[in-house]
Amino acid sequence: MDYKYIEQLMERYWEGETTLQEESILRNFFSQDGLPEELQQYQPLFDTRLGGEQALGDDFDERIIRMIGDEQQPEVSSSSQARLISISSRLKPLFKAAAIVAIILTLGNAAQAPWNYGWDNPKDEYARFHQQQAADSSALLNPVQAENIGDSALLPKPEATHYIE
Amino acid sequence: MKKVTFRNDVLPLKNELFRLALRITLNRAEAEDVVQETMMKVWNRREQWHEIDSIEAFCLAICRNIALDKMKKAENQNQSLEEGHDAPDSSYASNPEEQAVQKDRVRFVRQLIDSLPEKQRSVMQLRDFEGKSYKEIAQILDISEEQVKVNIFRARQAVKQKYIKAEGYGL
Numbered sequence: 001m002d003y004k005y006i007e008q009l010m011e012r013y014w015e016g017e018t019t020l021q022e023e024s025i026l027r028n029f030f031s032q033d034g035l036p037e038e039l040q041q042y043q044p045l046f047d048t049r050l051g052g053e054q055a056l057g058d059d060f061d062e063r064i065i066r067m068i069g070d071e072q073q074p075e076v077s078s079s080s081q082a083r084l085i086s087i088s089s090r091l092k093p094l095f096k097a098a099a100i101v102a103i104i105l106t107l108g109n110a111a112q113a114p115w116n117y118g119w120d121n122p123k124d125e126y127a128r129f130h131q132q133q134a135a136d137s138s139a140l141l142n143p144v145q146a147e148n149i150g151d152s153a154l155l156p157k158p159e160a161t162h163y164i165e
Numbered sequence: 166m167k168k169v170t171f172r173n174d175v176l177p178l179k180n181e182l183f184r185l186a187l188r189i190t191l192n193r194a195e196a197e198d199v200v201q202e203t204m205m206k207v208w209n210r211r212e213q214w215h216e217i218d219s220i221e222a223f224c225l226a227i228c229r230n231i232a233l234d235k236m237k238k239a240e241n242q243n244q245s246l247e248e249g250h251d252a253p254d255s256s257y258a259s260n261p262e263e264q265a266v267q268k269d270r271v272r273f274v275r276q277l278i279d280s281l282p283e284k285q286r287s288v289m290q291l292r293d294f295e296g297k298s299y300k301e302i303a304q305i306l307d308i309s310e311e312q313v314k315v316n317i318f319r320a321r322q323a324v325k326q327k328y329i330k331a332e333g334y335g336l
Contacts, residue, residue, distance in 0.1 A: 045328060050274060050293075051294025052184035055183050055187075064176065
């Protein structure tokens with residue numbers, strides 16, 4: 001049998017040029033019995049037992065799973081703790097209530113304004129408004145003019161009521 | 166992408182991780198600790214699993230780093246534990262079952278590999294015994310593919326030369 005191919009592979013193996021496939025060919029080749037003397041001496045170099053054995057049993061798996069279980073335990077409690085820690089989220093209903101109260105108060109205040117004016121006769125209301133406006137406009141004039149207008153400012157009142165009628 | 170689960174994808178890597186850890190620490194008990202720590206670390210980083218291309222390479226990289234840390238700590242505590250000079254722990258060879266099966270020559274080659282510098286040892290373990298590509302090994306060791314090749318070359322040459330030399334003396 002010609003071992004040239006194997007020898008070639010070995011040469012390339014030493015140089016680090018072989019592929020994984022070629023390396024497994026070498027290993028398979030050297031795992032068989034009855035090799036020629038010159039190759040037999042290299043057998044231990046390709047022995048698959050060199051890689052080490054399967055060493056960790058099922059008890060190792062159990063231990064790891066148990067440790068992971070321990071790890072998981074505090075995590076569960078920490079997530080429930082996290083819910084306790086977020087005070088703001090716990091007080092959310094209170095905030096909502098406060099916001100609703102604030103809105104009611106604001107609307108209440110706004111509604112208060114028309115009630116302040118009472119339910120007087122709208123005609124009187126309008127007349128008073130005009131009176132007020134006249135007073136304001138007389139205030140804008142210079143003091144002398146204002147004095148002159150002073151008395152006559154009351155005059156538009158009957159006119160205004162008349163106008164409304 | 167396939168969903169990674171601890172029980173189906175990570176836990177079954179234990180022996181592969183153990184072999185690498187053993188190749189680095191050269192001590193069974195230490196290697197088992199390393200694998201355990203690796204498992205816990207991988208578990209604690211489970212949010213990242215979906216971002217990882219190869220969970221296997223990820224685990225091996227973590228395993229190697231933990232093993233190296235352990236070696237460094239041991240070195241600090243005990244100066245005699247220098248690389249290349251530490252006597253390989255023979256506890257795994259003293260297993261009577263294995264002893265019966267094991268040929269002296271295979272044991273000798275194993276010792277040769279264990280006496281290599283750590284990087285060459287790790288690279289050889291991953292390539293020759295775990296069948297990893299240069300690219301994967303580069304990823305695990307966080308070095309370039311070129312450096313992986315150089316380390317493979319040196320490791321194989323060193324083992325071969327020491328072995329042939331010893332054979333010459335009639336092992």
